[in-house]
Amino acid sequence: MSLTKTGQICVFLVFALAALPVFASEMTADAINSAEPSKKTLSNEKPTPAGVRLQVLLDRAHFSPGEIDGRFGENAKKALRAFTEARQLPGSDTPTEEVWKALRADDRPVTLTYAITEQDVAGPFLNKLPSKMEDMKDIPKLGFVSPREALAEKFHMSEQLLTALNPGRRFDRAGDTIVVVDTASAGEGAPAKADRVEVDKVRQTVKLFDKANALIGFYPATVGSEDKPSPSGTLKVTEVSKNPLYRYNPAYHFKGVHSRKPFTIKPGPNNPVGTVWINLSAEGYGIHGTPSPDKISKAESHGCVRLTNWDAERVAGSVTKGTPVAFVEGAR
Numbered sequence: 001m002s003l004t005k006t007g008q009i010c011v012f013l014v015f016a017l018a019a020l021p022v023f024a025s026e027m028t029a030d031a032i033n034s035a036e037p038s039k040k041t042l043s044n045e046k047p048t049p050a051g052v053r054l055q056v057l058l059d060r061a062h063f064s065p066g067e068i069d070g071r072f073g074e075n076a077k078k079a080l081r082a083f084t085e086a087r088q089l090p091g092s093d094t095p096t097e098e099v100w101k102a103l104r105a106d107d108r109p110v111t112l113t114y115a116i117t118e119q120d121v122a123g124p125f126l127n128k129l130p131s132k133m134e135d136m137k138d139i140p141k142l143g144f145v146s147p148r149e150a151l152a153e154k155f156h157m158s159e160q161l162l163t164a165l166n167p168g169r170r171f172d173r174a175g176d177t178i179v180v181v182d183t184a185s186a187g188e189g190a191p192a193k194a195d196r197v198e199v200d201k202v203r204q205t206v207k208l209f210d211k212a213n214a215l216i217g218f219y220p221a222t223v224g225s226e227d228k229p230s231p232s233g234t235l236k237v238t239e240v241s242k243n244p245l246y247r248y249n250p251a252y253h254f255k256g257v258h259s260r261k262p263f264t265i266k267p268g269p270n271n272p273v274g275t276v277w278i279n280l281s282a283e284g285y286g287i288h289g290t291p292s293p294d295k296i297s298k299a300e301s302h303g304c305v306r307l308t309n310w311d312a313e314r315v316a317g318s319v320t321k322g323t324p325v326a327f328v329e330g331a332r
Contacts, residue, residue, distance in 0.1 A: 026048070027165060028165075029109070029111040029179050031049040032049040032111055033110060033111060033294060035048070035099060036100070037054045038094060039093075041053065041089050043071065043072060044073050045181065045258035046069055046070075047071055048070055048071075048072075049070070049081065051069075051070065051071055051072050051076070052110065052161065053110050054076065055070070055076055055079075056068060056182065058076070058079045058080065061083060061103065061106070061185070061216065061217045063079040063086070063217075064079055064217075064219045065079040065154065065220070066219075066296045066297065066308055066311070067293040067294050067308060068155075068157045068161065068183070069157070069158040070158075075295060077093070078204075078218075080099070082098055082215065082218040083102075083218070109180055110181055110184065111165070111179055111182060112179070112180060113177050113179060114176050114177065114179075114180045115175060116147070116176050116177070116178060120147055120151060120154075120174065121147045121173065121174050123144075124141065124313055125147070125150075125234055126144070127145070129145055133248060133259075134259050134263065137211045137263040137264060137265055139265075142266055142270040142271060144266030144269045145270070146171070146172075147172045150165070151178070155182075156183050156224040158293075165179040165180070166178045166179055169176065171330060191314065191318045192216045192217075192318060194318040195209055196209050196323065197209075197237075197287075197315070197319060198326050199223060199326065200328055201222070201327055201329050202329045202330040204223050204297045205218065205219065206221045206305060206315065207219075214245065217314060220296050220311075221305050222295070222305075223305050224304070229328055230304070231280075231282050231285055232327050233326075234279065234324050234326045235280040235281045235282050235285070235325045235327070236279065236323065236324055236325065237278055237280065237281075238279045238281050238321060240278050240319065242275065242316070243267040243275055244267060244276070244288075245267060246273050247264050247265075248262055248263050269289075270304075271291065272291065273304075274289020274290045274291060274309040274312055275289045276288060276309070279320060285304055286304050287304065287307065288305070288312055289307060289308065289309035289313070290307065
């Protein structure tokens with residue numbers, strides 16, 4: 001049987017639409033705030049309201065799922081396992097009733113209505129973020145590429161989820177109201193101070209512990225690579241730099257960087273090390289942010305410990321000069 005050109009186009013459109021993620025029809029504030037996570041309502045394949053609610057509640061409890069995208073992916077599962085272990089609750093691949101009861105003790109809505117501010121849309125915004133480090137060195141500020149990217153990062157969200165919550169809306173007009181997720185912890189004040197940090201090179205995680213050895217922060221991470229593995233043993237924090245310059249040393253021999261001369265990249269959220277650099281007591285190593293929060297635990301680093309910008313900022317607020325950072329392999 002043959003198809004006319006029109007028929008071929010129609011078939012193509014049907015398949016194209018079927019391939020799109022299920023977002024707008026079900027991704028509403030009401031659906032998210034009433035969702036109950038379970039095997040049926042959570043999915044790694046597509047965002048769901050239950051996935052959003054679970055991720056937000058974990059984030060509020062300082063068990064970060066990384067970028068909030070509504071999917072029950074590996075980073076969300078890592079955060080759930082860490083929360084379960086910290087609360088000494090029975091482990092499970094999905095939230096048990098006991099775990100869900102502990103999480104929903106924070107019964108505030110997980111979405112809110114936000115009025116876009118002049119600062120949100122002021123920029124300056126990049127026309128495009130260069131893919132090569134060498135092409136970044138002459139840019140005066142490595143800012144966001146759009147107000148949408150800036151707002152998504154502000155609320156720990158993927159740009160796709162932000163768009164799904166606000167179908168047909170623009171993000172470049174101050175005064176317009178949009179729906180976002182609310183990751184603020186109840187009664188949040190100064191961050192708790194970490195007595196030590198544990199970086200798991202196998203599980204790709206960062207954990208913060210207080211003096212009583214209680215887990216006070218958990219974050220998915222990208223830790224080193226085969227070409228540039230992270231260090232072993234225990235280092236110490238030597239300095240915390242907000243909005244850092246990035247200085248490339250040709251001796252690093254990073255894959256894809258061909259410059260034989262050192263160069264500097266200006267600060268900004270899309271700087272290669274994001275919005276914060278936590279320097280460690282081994283030359284060239286640190287804990288830092290990233291311009292690509294969606295790639296945390298899914299890509300490789302040049303030996304350092306990479307977190308989302310907001311998680312790196314949380315860690316920076318909890319450590320001080322001298323805080324020990326232990327690199328371990330598969331610790332429980």
